[in-house]
Amino acid sequence: MIDDLKKINIHSIELRRISLPLVTPFRTSFSTENHRDILLVRVETDDAVGWGECVSGNEPLYSNEYVEGSQRVMIDHLIPRLFAFRSRAMSAHDVAQILRPVKDHRMAKAALEAAILDAQLRENNVSLATHLGSIHELVPSGVSVGIANSLDELVTTVGGYLDEGYARIKLKIEPGWDIEPVRVIRKTFGDQVPLQVDANTAFTREDGPLLAQLDPFNLLLIEQPLPEDDITGHALIARQVGTPICLDESIVSSHVAIDAIERGACSIVNIKAGRVGGYLEAVRIHNVCQQRGVPVWCGGMLETGIGRAMNVALAGLPNFTLTGDISASERFWKQDIVQQPIRLESGQVRLPSGSGAGFEIDGPFLSDVTTSTITLRSEN
Ligand code: OSB
Ligand code: MG
Numbered sequence: 001m002i003d004d005l006k007k008i009n010i011h012s013i014e015l016r017r018i019s020l021p022l023v024t025p026f027r028t029s030f031s032t033e034n035h036r037d038i039l040l041v042r043v044e045t046d047d048a049v050g051w052g053e054c055v056s057g058n059e060p061l062y063s064n065e066y067v068e069g070s071q072r073v074m075i076d077h078l079i080p081r082l083f084a085f086r087s088r089a090m091s092a093h094d095v096a097q098i099l100r101p102v103k104d105h106r107m108a109k110a111a112l113e114a115a116i117l118d119a120q121l122r123e124n125n126v127s128l129a130t131h132l133g134s135i136h137e138l139v140p141s142g143v144s145v146g147i148a149n150s151l152d153e154l155v156t157t158v159g160g161y162l163d164e165g166y167a168r169i170k171l172k173i174e175p176g177w178d179i180e181p182v183r184v185i186r187k188t189f190g191d192q193v194p195l196q197v198d199a200n201t202a203f204t205r206e207d208g209p210l211l212a213q214l215d216p217f218n219l220l221l222i223e224q225p226l227p228e229d230d231i232t233g234h235a236l237i238a239r240q241v242g243t244p245i246c247l248d249e250s251i252v253s254s255h256v257a258i259d260a261i262e263r264g265a266c267s268i269v270n271i272k273a274g275r276v277g278g279y280l281e282a283v284r285i286h287n288v289c290q291q292r293g294v295p296v297w298c299g300g301m302l303e304t305g306i307g308r309a310m311n312v313a314l315a316g317l318p319n320f321t322l323t324g325d326i327s328a329s330e331r332f333w334k335q336d337i338v339q340q341p342i343r344l345e346s347g348q349v350r351l352p353s354g355s356g357a358g359f360e361i362d363g364p365f366l367s368d369v370t371t372s373t374i375t376l377r378s379e380n
Contacts, residue, residue, distance in 0.1 A: 050119025
């Protein structure tokens with residue numbers, strides 16, 4: 001991925017908050033979500049408009065970021081740095097360097113970089129998929145299934161997704177909802193269903209023997225069993241468990257990815273652009289994993305059509321050899337804010353091909369769901 005794009009001039013950055021109800025509550029080991037309060041970034045340049053979606057949650061429960069904090073840090077610290085950039089023309093490839101003095105806040109940085117990159121690619125008439133280095137037109141689509149109220153309810157839900165054609169099922173787990181749900185899904189739907197689990201940090205270093213009870217079920221992977229800061233703990237678990245360990249929350253940069261791989265903490269990596277500070281860093285993580293023979297897959301954060309289109313573009317890179325959490329828009333939303341919601345086509349989703357991230361906003365619907373907007377203008 002080389003930066004061969006014509007630079008752009010940013011005129012204004014709009015921060016727009018929308019409120020969208022989920023079609024069904026989404027329960028993980030850390031929360032139950034009924035709706036998302038989403039921060040969108042709209043960048044206006046000389047000849048284009050670009051959009052980015054901030055994936056921070058309503059509360060700081062997945063990581064320390066949350067939507068109100070992301071908006072605050074953008075207004076007070078990130079956007080002023082972008083507007084103060086010495087030369088007027090900028091590339092999206094400059095953004096991470098400009099924002100580097102501000103520690104963490106990767107979801108906020110990622111959303112700004114995504115909007116700038118979308119605008120720049122639209123001005124250059126290049127698709128995001130092409131720019132990032134995607135090699136596929138379609139990628140298989142997996143679905144993340146929340147913790148259910150009962151095993152019967154779980155079977156019904158998973159059966160519905162399999163009927164829709166999803167290529168892979170991921171079950172959310174937590175202590176007490178771990179071995180049994182997997183056993184029941186295997187017993188009901190058989191050994192051929194590609195299946196994996198995600199603990200979102202809910203277990204401890206003492207749970208190696210418990211997690212090893214998942215081994216007979218031939219899972220693709222166990223995602224993030226221990227807290228995000230415990231790389232050594234994951235290495236200990238990986239030695240006690242036959243199922244591959246995959247990290248999500250822990251992998252916040254390409255440096256941490258290299259560290260975790262070299263220390264034996266994971267043999268698979270989940271990549272989410274928001275968690276790592278942007279799509280460009282996501283590609284770097286893809287590359288360092290590829291060089292070390294570690295397969296990756298694209299995670300999701302309940303995105304709208306904006307973030308979803310960008311995730312699909314990323315998932316077309318060659319080392320995304322495992323199926324991602326890139327389900328159809330309708331898995332989460334009754335109506336999407338883009339005119340081209342992601343749809344399932346025989347268990348796959350299509351990479352957007354238009355310039356930038358390839359979608360158009362549904363303006364009237366976006367207005368309906370908007371709760372606030374703030375526009376910041378460059379003095380340049
Ligand atoms: O851990 O992968 C996760 C959603 C919100 C926060 C964290 C996670 C998730 C999911 C949903 O599993 C994935 C999706 O968007 O389909
Ligand atoms: Mg996860």
